[in-house]
Amino acid sequence: MIRSSPGLTPLIRPMTPEPTEVAALVDADAGSTTVAEALVQCLQQLGVRQAFGVVGAAIAPFCEALARSSIDYLHFRHEAGAAFAATEASLASDRPTAVFATTGPGLTNALTGMAAARAEGATVVLVSASTSPQQRGRRAAQETHGSAGPVPGLCTAGALFHYALTVEHASELHEVSLRLMCGVGRVDGFVAHLSLPVSVQGAAAPDALRVGLASWHPPMATDAAIDQCLRLLARSPFVIWVGYGARRARDLVCELVDRSGALVMCSPRGKGIFSERDPRFVGVTGMGGHAEVENVLREVAPQHVLVLGTRMGEGSSSWSVDLVPAGGFVHVDVDPDVFGAAYPCAPTMAVQAEIGAFLRALLAAWPADAEPAAPRLSRRGEWVMDPAHALVGAVRPRVLMAEVQRVVVDRSDALILAESGNSFAWANHCLQFEEPGRYRVSPSFGAMGQMATGVVGAALGRGGKAVALVGDGAMLMLSEVSSAVQYQVSAVWVILNDARYNMCHQGMRAAGWEPFGTAIPPTDFVTLARAVGADGVRVEREPELRAALETAMQTRGPFVVDVKVAVDEVAPLGRRNTTLFGAPDS
Known part of the structure; x- marks a missing residue:
């Protein structure tokens, strides 16, 4: 499940589905509801409140259904801007959003924004138009479909989309609804692309379109993993490195700091998860970060760094070897592909788990007699300055x-x-x-x-x-x-x-x-x-x-x-x- 890496100790349990509830997404009557309308109803049930995009003739039936729904229909000036806006709306609201685009350049314009959504962990569903089957291969204007068009292969899952499909028949809405429902439940984001031929958008939706979904829990750390984490962290000083993936576990991070006395650093996307004005905060890593972080690590010399929700890539670490502790990393993430990737030679204990669940389990097992290690720092970065205003010259x-x-x-x-x-x-x-x-x-x-x-x-x-x-x-x-x-x-x-x-x-x-x-x-x-x-x-x-x-x-x-x-x-x-x-x- 993970990439082999020197010093990498996998302690991972894969996600196990647990059928605990059944959800009905859409209840459509055949002949009275079109595919476009049924898909809009599906998006509403998924929690989509806003859709961003640029209308075009080929996507007009879907856009018309959107405009008549309770979803805010937001017509932007450019598809890339719409996709970026959808990404940030999803992250700001912690809800799924939608993007709509027409064939040809309408779709390709949106791709950079969709790549940003994937990279940032947003939950965004792109709905684009495609050329109807009877017109394919005949040099249709802006011809676009799964196997042809300006960028072939956009209707298959891969590096850009977690899920992608060209909906060739109304009956496929059953699968679409299920896959979307599964996807929006991910804690690490979900980016999907549905390509709708013009002829399919107006077709009758299936009768009584219902989707039964067995919900699941995110991956949990094993008891063995928690025990090994305690052996590494509870009896010697360590530093916590928080990233964006830990944003929902702020209170648990603070409790662990209080119980352990650990110092905290953060990635740029992790700013604010632990107060940057707390005396136990030592600074930001990576681009625009603080050199003082590395000075503190040299002074404190922790045996381990507990990494929560950052992938430690260049933007978060600059790959600085000074951030690697003597005993290596304890790295917690929901994505097993990140373990050992940024620092392939660093000893790494890998734990695939949702960070909140991991911290709850770790704190429940934390030894009552463990003394908080509160290292004394001889210096602390003073990177925040409030310089006096200059009366002449441009603004610094x-x-x-x-x-x-x-x-x-x-x-x-x-x-x-x-x-x-x-x-x-x-x-x-x-x-x-x-x-x-x-x-x-x-x-x-x-x-x-x-x-x-x-x-x-x-x-x-x-x-x-x-x-x-x-x-x-x-x-x-x-x-x-x-x-x-x-x-x-x-x-x-x-x-x-x-x-x-x-x-x-x-x-x-x-x-x-x-x-x-x-x-x-x-x-x-x-x-x-x-x-x-x-x-x-x-x-x-x-x-x-x-x-x-x-x-x-x-x-x-x-x-x-x-x-x-x-x-x-x-x-x-x-x-x-x-x-x-x-x-x-x-």
């Missing part, structure tokens, strides 16, 4: 982050999303969160435009304010300000405007190259926002920042804060510029 990114912390993080409950590039490096490094669910970043897949468009979906998904920290390059590449205006979404864009792809520029310089091809023409994003019906304010000096952010947070509807940032303050990307051209030996 670190100063911008200090004001975002004060106005947005500390004084509101808004969700903050950091776009790939220098934006997320500064946010990962400078912002501090005390609870999970407030911060979203994608340091591994890292699609530009994901947060510039995803902020609209995040605001819709949570039913409140969402703020995106984005670069001007990403904002020019893809944004959905117009869609936010159409649906009056409380989305805020804080744009780090430096007329440059600055992550690339600074990366080239760090690698010893003379930067080239990174400059872009200066853009007035406030004018662009107002042109499509939004509002905004331009910030050119640091003393203007606080008032601008306060205005943005008080304004209903979409708002742009266009910040002219200093171009030469180097973003804290850590080892990224060296690992890019060859990973260190790990």
Whole structure:
């Protein structure tokens, strides 16, 4: 079940189905309900509340059924933006969402967003149109189906989709409903693609379409695994490394810290699962992280690191060998493929389990006489700065982050999303969160435009304010300000405007190259926002920042804060510029 790896000790029990309940998804009467309508009813029963996409003639019957349903029908400007928005809406609401797209480029435009959904652990169902059987192979306009089209093979499960099918006949809705119901029960996300020929969308749905599903529990750690974890962790100092996969187990993580005295570090996506202002928190790892983490590990010299919900990839670790403890990792995850992948040579005890269930079992067995190991630290990172405002010159990114912390993080409950590039490096490094669910970043897949468009979906998904920290390059590449205006979404864009792809520029310089091809023409994003019906304010000096952010947070509807940032303050990307051209030996 797992990849062989030096030092890897598998202690895994596979998921075992337990038939405990039966659910009926759809009750359709033959002749009165079409396939499109029955599928929409199925999505409603699955918990879908929002569908994002761009309509086209070939998908019109399904879209018409959507528009008549209780699902919010959200027509965006671009399919990639719609898919990114659906991804962030799913993660913000902890519910499944849907994406709709027409044939040909409609489908292919959505693919990057669907890849982001898979990488981020979202639950998203893509419904696209395909060419009807009688028209296939005849050079139909935008011909698309399972074995032909611009990207063949999109209707089979694999690296992109957990489940995919071209629905060739109405009777296949039985299987579709079952597979979707099974999929949305996964704790690690689920991405599906249903391809609907035009001729099938309007066909009559099967009579009395009911799906009986035996529910299951997520994988559980064996008693032997818990016993071995206790032998490794309960009698010697260890450090906990929390990632995004542990976000639902925050209270259990805190209880384990209290019982054990362990220090805590987190991946960029794990910010806030354990309070970053707690004295036992030592910092963030990976891109935009803190070098102090490695200093603390050298000082404390833990025997083991308990890894909860991070896959320790480059974005989360930079593959730093200084993060590998002498005794190796105790790695807990629901996906067995992650064990030993990032650090193949590190001794690893692998436990396939849902993290909350694992922690409950571990705490129940924790020895009552175990003394919390509270290491004394001679130093602690002071990476959070609140520098005085300069009266002249462009805004320093670190100063911008200090004001975002004060106005947005500390004084509101808004969700903050950091776009790939220098934006997320500064946010990962400078912002501090005390609870999970407030911060979203994608340091591994890292699609530009994901947060510039995803902020609209995040605001819709949570039913409140969402703020995106984005670069001007990403904002020019893809944004959905117009869609936010159409649906009056409380989305805020804080744009780090430096007329440059600055992550690339600074990366080239760090690698010893003379930067080239990174400059872009200066853009007035406030004018662009107002042109499509939004509002905004331009910030050119640091003393203007606080008032601008306060205005943005008080304004209903979409708002742009266009910040002219200093171009030469180097973003804290850590080892990224060296690992890019060859990973260190790990």
